Amino acid sequence: MRARRVRRYDKQRCCYVYDIGFSSGVELSERTVKVGEAFGVGLDDRRFMFYDDFELRLREGNVVYITGDSGSGKSVLLDALRVDLGDQAVVMSELPEPPDAPIVDAVGESFTGALELLSRVGLNDAYLFLRKYSELSAGQRYRFRLAQMIDSGKKFWLCDEFCSLLDRVTARVVAYSVQKHARRVGATLVVVSSHTDLLADLQPDIRVVKGWGMDVMVSYDSPEHKGCSVAGEVVLDEADKTDYDKLANLHYRGGRLVFPQRFYKLTHRGEVVGVIVYRYPLVRTQGRKEAVGYWPHVDELNRDWSLICRVIVHPKYRGIGLGSKLISETLVLQDRQHVELVAVMALYSPFAERAGMRLIRKTEPNTYVLSAVDALHKVGFNPSRMASKQYNLDKLQDYNDLQPILDAICLIKGSIPYRRLSRKTKSFATKAEFRDWLVHQDLDSLARVIQSLSVLAQSKAYLYWCRDWA
Numbered sequence: 001m002r003a004r005r006v007r008r009y010d011k012q013r014c015c016y017v018y019d020i021g022f023s024s025g026v027e028l029s030e031r032t033v034k035v036g037e038a039f040g041v042g043l044d045d046r047r048f049m050f051y052d053d054f055e056l057r058l059r060e061g062n063v064v065y066i067t068g069d070s071g072s073g074k075s076v077l078l079d080a081l082r083v084d085l086g087d088q089a090v091v092m093s094e095l096p097e098p099p100d101a102p103i104v105d106a107v108g109e110s111f112t113g114a115l116e117l118l119s120r121v122g123l124n125d126a127y128l129f130l131r132k133y134s135e136l137s138a139g140q141r142y143r144f145r146l147a148q149m150i151d152s153g154k155k156f157w158l159c160d161e162f163c164s165l166l167d168r169v170t171a172r173v174v175a176y177s178v179q180k181h182a183r184r185v186g187a188t189l190v191v192v193s194s195h196t197d198l199l200a201d202l203q204p205d206i207r208v209v210k211g212w213g214m215d216v217m218v219s220y221d222s223p224e225h226k227g228c229s230v231a232g233e234v235v236l237d238e239a240d241k242t243d244y245d246k247l248a249n250l251h252y253r254g255g256r257l258v259f260p261q262r263f264y265k266l267t268h269r270g271e272v273v274g275v276i277v278y279r280y281p282l283v284r285t286q287g288r289k290e291a292v293g294y295w296p297h298v299d300e301l302n303r304d305w306s307l308i309c310r311v312i313v314h315p316k317y318r319g320i321g322l323g324s325k326l327i328s329e330t331l332v333l334q335d336r337q338h339v340e341l342v343a344v345m346a347l348y349s350p351f352a353e354r355a356g357m358r359l360i361r362k363t364e365p366n367t368y369v370l371s372a373v374d375a376l377h378k379v380g381f382n383p384s385r386m387a388s389k390q391y392n393l394d395k396l397q398d399y400n401d402l403q404p405i406l407d408a409i410c411l412i413k414g415s416i417p418y419r420r421l422s423r424k425t426k427s428f429a430t431k432a433e434f435r436d437w438l439v440h441q442d443l444d445s446l447a448r449v450i451q452s453l454s455v456l457a458q459s460k461a462y463l464y465w466c467r468d469w470a
Contacts, residue, residue, distance in 0.1 A: 068210030287462025375408030
């Protein structure tokens with residue numbers, strides 16, 4: 001069986017017109033002869049037409065949604081477009097095998113570019129960034145292929161069986177994110193799917209519905225570019241720590257909270273899909289004086305200030321603005337005049353700024369903290385993995401002599417206060433007290449200290465919001 005395709009330019013209609021079908025040379029086996037006898041079907045070379053005098057006015061930057069029953073000829077049309085577009089097009093199914101490396105190293109021209117691409121396809125999880133393609137699930141591999149397609153630099157993106165491997169909520173989220181990015185960069189997205197539930201999120205300029213035989217309907221539209229349909233189904237409510245615990249393991253800093261004030265959650269069809277936690281602020285935070293012009297007294301901090309210490313959105317629901325929604329809709333619910341946020345992810349995504357907060361400064365880690373991390377690196381710790389308490393614990397168990405590790409940790413000094421000797425202790429320890437405290441800790445506590453060092457070693461953004469702006 002071989003495809004037969006004819007494309008001609010119709011000057012009157014100012015567009016290309018397609019005749020597409022299959023030509024089949026049937027072997028005269030005993031069974032095929034019986035088919036011919038029973039149904040009166042000729043066994044000579046005949047043509048099975050899918051498209052006859054079919055026009056498609058396709059322009060750069062369009063989003064095209066081709067749907068219809070399986071076997072109706074959707075993929076045949078996609079193949080015809082691929083031939084016509086030539087080197088300008090990338091076909092997702094024909095992309096090269098990804099390298100055997102963490103996915104954050106496999107796409108994008110820079111670290112920031114890689115995070116943006118992976119976020120677009122719903123792979124924006126700190127732990128997921130470090131996995132190799134071979135370690136991903138089937139659905140995650142499909143989404144990584146989408147990131148590869150976006151990263152190809154081609155003008156036309158062609159996808160057969162678009163999002164068919166994904167559950168339908170994830171499919172809607174990914175469809176929305178991909179079409180939005182295609183429009184942003186001026187690429188033409190052509191997708192084929194037997195599913196018809198992506199219309200609201202793809203928001204296509206052209207919709208092709210393929211029926212059986214030569215039955216085909218084409219409609220052209222000017223979409224309103226609304227938000228993702230899934231985001232419209234999400235509900236905000238007050239929450240408690242049990243709701244937070246459902247998503248705590250998804251945060252790179254883990255589940256431990258200190259002095260929480262209030263919790264809020266987003267639910268979708270009864271499932272908790274996002275949480276935000278407000279807590280009492282730290283005594284000193286870089287950026288606060290720049291935000292208000294002075295150092296607030298501790299009494300004022302406890303009375304008028306709040307710190308957003310966790311914003312967690314389930315990976316399945318990321319990329320559709322739920323992080324911004326959590327912040328924007330809860331800021332005004334606080335009984336505080338000032339709210340601040342210190343976050344690593346805010347360096348790479350403006351989700352808090354979209355919610356109405358102002359970026360005051362980007363802070364770099366203290367040089368003494370970097371010295372401690374570098375010293376730990378020299379004795380065998382991988383800085384990129386030190387944010388994992390379990391990794392630190394596994395490494396510590398390999399050492400017979402912990403003295404080099406204790407010496408490395410004690411390099412923190414200067415403006416960085418030493419860890420409190422206990423949660424009940426209000427004052428910070430001196431250097432000598434801190435070293436003595438370290439010596440008497442078990443491996444689990446030392447693993448947590450190293451984890452804290454890893455957090456202190458991160459660059460962060462400080463953002464601020466004032467009730468007077470509301």
